Amino acid sequence: PNPSLLILPGDGIGPEVMTEVRRVVSWFGDKRGLNFDVSEDLVGGAAYDAHGTPLTDATMDKAQAVDAVLLGAVGGTKYDNLDFSVKPERGLLRLRKEMDLFANLRPAQCFDALADFSSLKRDVVAGLDIMIVRELTSGIYFGEPRGIIEEGNERVGINTQRYSESEIERVARSAFELAMKRDKKLCSMEKANVMESGVLWREVVTRVGADYPEVELSHMYADAGAMQLTRWPKQFDVIVTDNLFGDMLSDLAAMLTGSLGMLPSASLGLPMANGRPKALYEPVHGSAPDIAGQGKANPIACILSFAMALRYSFDQGEEAARLERAVEAVLAQGLRTPDLLGEENRAPVTTSEMGDAILAALDAS
Ligand code: NAI
Ligand code: MG
Numbered sequence: 131p132n133p134s135l136l137i138l139p140g141d142g143i144g145p146e147v148m149t150e151v152r153r154v155v156s157w158f159g160d161k162r163g164l165n166f167d168v169s170e171d172l173v174g175g176a177a178y179d180a181h182g183t184p185l186t187d188a189t190m191d192k193a194q195a196v197d198a199v200l201l202g203a204v205g206g207t208k209y210d211n212l213d214f215s216v217k218p219e220r221g222l223l224r225l226r227k228e229m230d231l232f233a234n235l236r237p238a239q240c241f242d243a244l245a246d247f248s249s250l251k252r253d254v255v256a257g258l259d260i261m262i263v264r265e266l267t268s269g270i271y272f273g274e275p276r277g278i279i280e281e282g283n284e285r286v287g288i289n290t291q292r293y294s295e296s297e298i299e300r301v302a303r304s305a306f307e308l309a310m311k312r313d314k315k316l317c318s319m320e321k322a323n324v325m326e327s328g329v330l331w332r333e334v335v336t337r338v339g340a341d342y343p344e345v346e347l348s349h350m351y352a353d354a355g356a357m358q359l360t361r362w363p364k365q366f367d368v369i370v371t372d373n374l375f376g377d378m379l380s381d382l383a384a385m386l387t388g389s390l391g392m393l394p395s396a397s398l399g400l401p402m403a404n405g406r407p408k409a410l411y412e413p414v415h416g417s418a419p420d421i422a423g424q425g426k427a428n429p430i431a432c433i434l435s436f437a438m439a440l441r442y443s444f445d446q447g448e449e450a451a452r453l454e455r456a457v458e459a460v461l462a463q464g465l466r467t468p469d470l471l472g473e474e475n476r477a478p479v480t481t482s483e484m485g486d487a488i489l490a491a492l493d494a495s
């Protein structure tokens with residue numbers, strides 16, 4: 131049977147960028163014989179409008195059953211005053227939680243044509259291609275005890291960094307598996323110098339590393355890692371780190387490469403019966419209500435999210451690279467959606483024109 135893909139376009143620019151992704155998915159079926167069983171459903175505000183909930187149980191069941199979920203974005207001003215329990219974001223949170231997506235993959239990839247768009251010097255970022263794996267379901271954002279308590283005559287805010295060996299082990303394993311599909315280099319970041327959770331993190335990652343002798347493993351304190359990421363990011367291939375450090379380091383790494391409209395992501399869980407990990411792919415950006423409905427959205431972040439699905443869910447690394455080269459080619463031709471223009475005095479292309487160009491580049495590949 132064909133691998134299955136559930137498309138959840140969502141709200142705002144989500145459906146606009148997903149229209150272009152659907153064309154790309156079809157292209158791989160028509161021209162490369164890579165056919166997917168594609169189904170489609172509502173999430174976020176769109177699901178709330180139709181069903182009164184941001185994610186129905188039926189959609190949740192579908193997401194659990196497919197090989198990969200591809201999501202656009204959720205949210206919008208229209209839903210700002212909804213009760214917390216039915217806010218669009220809850221749909222996404224439910225997917226992440228019930229699929230137990232503990233490994234968040236955030237690549238920072240710099241296309242040569244956009245190297246001058248980075249906040250760093252061209253030679254520091256040109257050709258950059260690294261991946262940060264952030265633990266997503268544990269750590270200080272979830273640890274107990276937490277809260278604001280009275281102590282003496284003042285209040286104290288408390289959060290707890292907490293990692294079990296099994297939580298560290300499973301995210302470490304995902305990172306090693308990824309490293310095997312990339313340059314076989316993994317750097318683990320924590321603060322073992324001042325945090326017990328960091329000591330355990332380092333120990334467990336090292337132990338898991340014994341199963342991956344081909345991967346060159348190194349360790350770095352997370353603060354030093356932040357420095358190294360801005361000084362010479364090309365020294366890294368895959369970085370694995372906890373929820374809190376990963377939140378900051380992945381945002382930092384994202385800005386090495388420029389626009390939000392370019393950034394894909396993946397969230398992976400445990401392997402299913404067929405060996406593929408539970409997986410949700412989505413652009414890093416949100417529903418961008420300020421530009422929705424105007425043909426201004428950059429579809430590349432969502433298209434590159436599908437490239438990640440090809441590589442990490444469907445073992446189609448060559449085809450993923452083909453798609454990434456097509457993106458590189460249209461950027462090299464000078465095509466820019468408005469978010470990629472900055473101060474440049476050039477006519478922007480629309481969302482669908484960007485899609486047309488990427489399909490043409492695929493045809494030429
Ligand atoms: P946002 O990412 O939607 O937009 C931030 C800025 O970047 C805006 O100026 C927007 O126009 C621009 N931008 C974002 N994606 C773009 C693209 N593909 N092409 C061109 N420009 C792009 O974040 P914001 O404005 O904070 O949130 C808007 C809504 O999206 C809110 O309801 C928020 O809750 C939701 N959101 C949803 C996320 C998700 O579905 N994963 C993630 C972040 C926010
Ligand atoms: Mg963040």
